[in-house]
Amino acid sequence: MIQKFFITFAYSKINIMAKKNSSAGLNLAFDNGWQYAAAPESADHIKLKEKYDLFIDGKFVAPTEGKYFATINPATEQKIAMVAEASQKDVDKAVIAANDAHINVWSKMPAKERGKYIYRIARMIHKNAAANWQL
Secondary structure (H helix, E strand, O other), X not given: OHHHHHHHHHHHHHOOOEEEXXXXXXXXXXXXXXXXXXXXXXXXXXXXXXXXXXXXXXXXXXXXXXXXXXXXXXXXXXXXXXXXXXXXXXXXXXXXXXXXXHHHOHHHOOHHHHHHHHHHHHHHHHHXXXXXXXX
């Protein structure tokens, strides 16, 4: 896909000629049919859910007030998915859960072991990067 983009780009740009003009120097013609290839970022292989909940205390939970908002694709203005809107209660629950995890688990775990978890999380983020940027 990216090769197609660059080939299309190269061929269309070859048509933009730099003309020597005796009085003005170098002129570039940008009005002779720029054609853009499809963007190399394709979303056709990504499966997105209709709705995403909050992740609190190790599990996905619905927001306490039941509110969701639409994530909009700025290029097409189409809805991508519904995403949970956290209320103050949801944020408080998440902070308490994170503090408990720090006190009871992370602070007692050897640094080498914590590093392994962080590395695994980074690998999962990298593996799902295309889906993540879609949201």
